[in-house]
Amino acid sequence: MIRKSEYPRYLQLLKRRPEFSAFTAEQFAELAHVMRVKQLPKGQLLFDQADPRDRFFFVFSGLLRTERIDESGDFTFYSFIPKDKGFPYRGLFHDQEYAYSVNTLTPVEIVSFPMTVFEGLLTENSEVMRRVIVEMGQIINENENQLQTMVTSSxxxxxxxxxxxxxxxxxxxxxxxxxxxxxxxxxxxxxxxxxxxxxxxxxxxxxxxxxxxxxxxxxxxxxxxxxx
Incomplete structure (x- = not known):
């Protein structure tokens, strides 16, 4: 359990990340007011595919696995989320449900914010929005490359x-x-x-x-x- 007295340390770590560093002091104060920091053990489900998409997460330490099953149930797409990464970027301003499930593969430290607050701050800060779009583009490229290279019968x-x-x-x-x-x-x-x-x-x-x-x-x- 992370005590709230320790939250400022995690907030300072977030300020060093490119996606967060352009938030204003007032916007960081708003994030600090609603943030949660948790330590989770290995093997814990963080959320399931189709759960309400209500929080945005950032990983301070550890490794998580994403798993997405298509509508037919015949294809599963796996990927990993290491430390210093945020998620889910997929579905910003649109999706009402998580597009994949997330499990911890190691013990993790993770911070989260209400999705409505995070999306609201993005609309107020064009520089942060730009950086988030760049991050989304990199994720899309990685996923496309993974799909292309994994399509083989061998x-x-x-x-x-x-x-x-x-x-x-x-x-x-x-x-x-x-x-x-x-x-x-x-x-x-x-x-x-x-x-x-x-x-x-x-x-x-x-x-x-x-x-x-x-x-x-x-x-x-x-x-x-x-x-x-």
């Missing part, structure tokens, strides 16, 4: 492509040129993202390790230095 290729996507979206460069994903990603999560079995995902990872392209230790991937 399960092994899908696992391979899923690893490339994880490296591009969440990888952190190390001093020796390698790329580290600083979150635990299980083979089950990788297989879900690739739409295949845990066994197939494990076989692909093992082949990449043997080839010296990937190190997988303690559920963390390190790429050496990239996957082709």
């Amino acid at each position: 399960a092994s290729d899908r696992v391979h492509n899923a690893l490339k996507i994880l490296s591009q979206q969440m990888g952190q460069p190390l001093d020796d040129g390698r790329i580290l994903i600083p979150y635990p990603i299980t083979l089950i999560e990788l297989s879900r993202m690739a739409g295949t079995t845990r066994e197939t995902a494990g076989q692909v990872v093992q082949r990449l390790e043997t080839a010296g392209r990937v190190v997988y230790e303690h559920k963390r991937f390190t790429f050496n230095p990239y996957i082709e």
Whole structure:
């Protein structure tokens, strides 16, 4: 449980983020009045697909997974939300329900605001609106690239492509040129993202390790230095 006396520290962290830094002092005061900060354990559902879309979130630490099921129930789209990211940007000023469900894959610290307040402040501040549009564009590009690269009949290729996507979206460069994903990603999560079995995902990872392209230790991937 985060005490309200600690909220100013989280507000200062938000002020450093590009999407929030252009809010005025008065607008930050309004956000501070309605904000909530929570610590959530691993494996908790934050909200479900089609729940009322009533709050906007920002991740201070940890990793979350989004899951969207299409109307037929035959296709599921997975993506991840690491720290220093806000969500949901999808459906701003339009949607009444969340378009996907969100679960915590690690313990997380997260702040949230009423969606009506956040959207209202966006309409008052054109610079923040511009930055949010830029962020939305980047998310759209990432999702489109993921869909395009994952459309293949080969399960092994899908696992391979899923690893490339994880490296591009969440990888952190190390001093020796390698790329580290600083979150635990299980083979089950990788297989879900690739739409295949845990066994197939494990076989692909093992082949990449043997080839010296990937190190997988303690559920963390390190790429050496990239996957082709």
